[in-house]
Amino acid sequence: MLDLASRTAPDGQPPMLRRPGTPALIRAGVIAVLFLFVLLALPQLLSLYYIDAMTQVAVYSVVALGLGVLVGRVGLVSLGQAAVLAVGAWVAARLLFATTQPYPLVLLEAGVITMVAGTLIGLPALRMRGLYLALITLMLAGGITVVLATTNFPNGGHGFLGYDGSTVHIPAIRRPSIAASDPAYFRYSVLVAALMFLLVFAHIRTRPGRAWAAIRQSEPAALAAGINTTLYKLWAFALASFVTGVAGGVLAGAVHYLYSIGFPTQDSITLLAVVLMGGAYSMWGAIVAALLLQLLPALLNNWGVSADWLTILFGIGVLQVLTTAPAGLADQVPKDLARLGGLVAGRLRRPAPSGDGSP
Amino acid sequence: MPSWLDFQPFIASGLALGGVYALSGVGTVVLYQATGVVYLAFGAVGAMGALIAWSLTNAGVVGWLAWLVCVLFSGAVTLGYGMLFGPPLARRDPLVKAVATLGLTLVLFGLMDLLWTTSGGQSRAITLPTDNGGFTFGEIQVTWTQVIGLGAGVAIVVVTSVFLRYTKLGTAMRAMANDREITATLGVPVRRVEAAAWLGCGVIAGVSGLLLADLVALDATTLTFLVISSLAAALIARLRSITLTFVAAIVIGLLHDLLTPIQSLSNYRDMTPFVLAAVALLVFSRRRVFSASREEV
Numbered sequence: 072m073l074d075l076a077s078r079t080a081p082d083g084q085p086p087m088l089r090r091p092g093t094p095a096l097i098r099a100g101v102i103a104v105l106f107l108f109v110l111l112a113l114p115q116l117l118s119l120y121y122i123d124a125m126t127q128v129a130v131y132s133v134v135a136l137g138l139g140v141l142v143g144r145v146g147l148v149s150l151g152q153a154a155v156l157a158v159g160a161w162v163a164a165r166l167l168f169a170t171t172q173p174y175p176l177v178l179l180e181a182g183v184i185t186m187v188a189g190t191l192i193g194l195p196a197l198r199m200r201g202l203y204l205a206l207i208t209l210m211l212a213g214g215i216t217v218v219l220a221t222t223n224f225p226n227g228g229h230g231f232l233g234y235d236g237s238t239v240h241i242p243a244i245r246r247p248s249i250a251a252s253d254p255a256y257f258r259y260s261v262l263v264a265a266l267m268f269l270l271v272f273a274h275i276r277t278r279p280g281r282a283w284a285a286i287r288q289s290e291p292a293a294l295a296a297g298i299n300t301t302l303y304k305l306w307a308f309a310l311a312s313f314v315t316g317v318a319g320g321v322l323a324g325a326v327h328y329l330y331s332i333g334f335p336t337q338d339s340i341t342l343l344a345v346v347l348m349g350g351a352y353s354m355w356g357a358i359v360a361a362l363l364l365q366l367l368p369a370l371l372n373n374w375g376v377s378a379d380w381l382t383i384l385f386g387i388g389v390l391q392v393l394t395t396a397p398a399g400l401a402d403q404v405p406k407d408l409a410r411l412g413g414l415v416a417g418r419l420r421r422p423a424p425s426g427d428g429s430p
Numbered sequence: 431m432p433s434w435l436d437f438q439p440f441i442a443s444g445l446a447l448g449g450v451y452a453l454s455g456v457g458t459v460v461l462y463q464a465t466g467v468v469y470l471a472f473g474a475v476g477a478m479g480a481l482i483a484w485s486l487t488n489a490g491v492v493g494w495l496a497w498l499v500c501v502l503f504s505g506a507v508t509l510g511y512g513m514l515f516g517p518p519l520a521r522r523d524p525l526v527k528a529v530a531t532l533g534l535t536l537v538l539f540g541l542m543d544l545l546w547t548t549s550g551g552q553s554r555a556i557t558l559p560t561d562n563g564g565f566t567f568g569e570i571q572v573t574w575t576q577v578i579g580l581g582a583g584v585a586i587v588v589v590t591s592v593f594l595r596y597t598k599l600g601t602a603m604r605a606m607a608n609d610r611e612i613t614a615t616l617g618v619p620v621r622r623v624e625a626a627a628w629l630g631c632g633v634i635a636g637v638s639g640l641l642l643a644d645l646v647a648l649d650a651t652t653l654t655f656l657v658i659s660s661l662a663a664a665l666i667a668r669l670r671s672i673t674l675t676f677v678a679a680i681v682i683g684l685l686h687d688l689l690t691p692i693q694s695l696s697n698y699r700d701m702t703p704f705v706l707a708a709v710a711l712l713v714f715s716r717r718r719v720f721s722a723s724r725e726e727v
Contacts, residue, residue: 201525207711343529384540386539389532390530
């Protein structure tokens with residue numbers, strides 16, 4: 072089990088009990104306002120370049136959310152989530168070329184098919200734990216990369232694989248008719264992402280979430296408490312693969328053309344890196360992770376800085392998270408800000424020693 | 431089905447590849463046993479060492495000096511990582527330690543992409559002087575580099591086994607594999623023993639990086655992720671047995687290259703290590719045992 076907080080944060084509190092004083096209503100209101108701002112105002116403010124980048128952020132926030140469920144909630148580290156995303160994108164692209172089904176239905180089907188595939192990958196998780204699971208998923212990711220390099224992504228050809236190497240004019244993967252333009256598709260993907268977040272939120276707040284928390288703390292204890300650990304671990308894999316598959320479907324429409332070279336093995340590693348940096352224990356962490364993974368490269372590209380610096384930064388970030396800040400940026404930044412705020416407020420009001428500023 | 435003649439040239443190359451996989455696999459196993467770290471940056475340091483050697487040779491440095499720099503670089507980076515991040519992570523879960531080495535992998539990977547850009551499309555190659563010479567065994571053409579590849583694999587198994595069995599340092603490493611705390615209590619300087627293991631692993635990474643750059647390709651991505659193949663061999667041996675690692679590595683290397691002439695499977699031959707390791711892990715881990723000891727995996 073990946074217990075990031077085991078040694079470095081003796082005061083680490085369970086994520087669900089964080090900020091107990093904040094009224095839930097205010098938080099829900101803040102989230103609703105933020106959501107409406109992203110949905111309505113953001114496409115008006117941004118250029119097409121950044122709208123495309125933000126669509127990617129929406130897609131990858133769902134992928135990071137799925138990995139966050141595995142890593143942060145259940146304590147299973149998967150190094151193959153980018154490969155699962157590629158599978159979802161492949162399935163969606165194939166369905167979109169083969170059928171005229173409405174887009175939401177295709178997304179659902181892509182999610183379900185990816186879920187079946189991901190659960191099959193998850194089956195070894197029932198036998199393997201911790202380190203071995205991480206390594207076997209890394210190998211599966213490598214294996215899927217090899218298969219995809221040979222089969223390629225569907226490009227409107229016939230047959231099961233739907234790939235025709237001789238096609239000169241490759242048709243674009245279609246988008247839903249209500250969201251053909253880039254800003255509209257951005258709104259569409261934000262809506263889909265929001266639905267996925269709600270789905271995961273519903274899981275975390277109910278029985279599966281509690282079971283996962285118990286498993287993460289101690290699997291033998293969870294077993295002794297009568298929790299069907301096999302079922303719930305498999306459930307986590309199924310949920311993570313489902314949302315990742317749906318994200319793959321959104322990705323297929325967002326980029327129009329898919330190439331296997333766009334899904335290298337190192338993406339799975341980078342993905343784990345940003346999820347750990349963003350914070351695996353919080354759902355905000357998934358959004359931070361997606362911003363790191365997709366918005367930062369777009370910004371750097373705009374400024375003419377090589378994206379390789381980001382890879383280096385992510386590497387340093389992983390080392391920093393694992394050694395000093397186990398809950399990631401989503402947890403660390405508010406804490407640091409609160410501490411800073413407490414410090415400033417303490418200086419301004421009275422010369423008393425500043426408190427620790429915990430929220 | 432291709433004839434026997436088609437397979438012949440791939441026997442030598444497969445054995446050589448297997449030998450280098452064995453080299454890296456044994457390095458991984460020994461480091462894991464001594465420190466509890468699965469060193470996933472193994473391929474990346476080797477790749478960077480090989481790229482540095484390539485740049486040096488291009489700048490007119492003598493071959494042997496460039497290769498020495500490659501090996502020293504890998505050793506130094508690995509030792510540095512071990513000294514810097516080994517102690518703070520020493521008491522953490524093996525999984526955390528392994529993921530931390532992925533951090534080093536990303537740093538090295540980014541650096542390699544930055545310093546040796548691949549966008550230009552120019553291909554790099556390291557040629558060892560042993561490529562040209564060789565001999566014919568039966569009807570199979572064998573180069574000296576291939577002999578070195580297999581020889582290095584065999585040598586590492588023999589040397590490591592003897593080293594672990596008969597030397598004081600080797601005994602200390604075996605003791606630490608059993609229990610780090612008790613070993614420390616007995617007066618073994620655990621930090622120094624760990625440092626030796628890190629340095630040894632780094633040197634092996636440098637050597638296998640050079641050999642793989644010659645036998646396979648000098649490309650950052652390829653070399654970085656070839657570590658997965660040698661890791662597969664180490665995993666089949668459950669990160670424990672050196673002999674089993676060697677056997678698994680040879681099988682992986684041979685099978686990988688022997689699939690080349692078979693048309694329908696040729697494109698999928700890179701999956702050999704993954705498939706073999708996945709099957710082996712599934713078969714071996716049928717027993718589910720819960721225990722509270724640190725040795726559980």
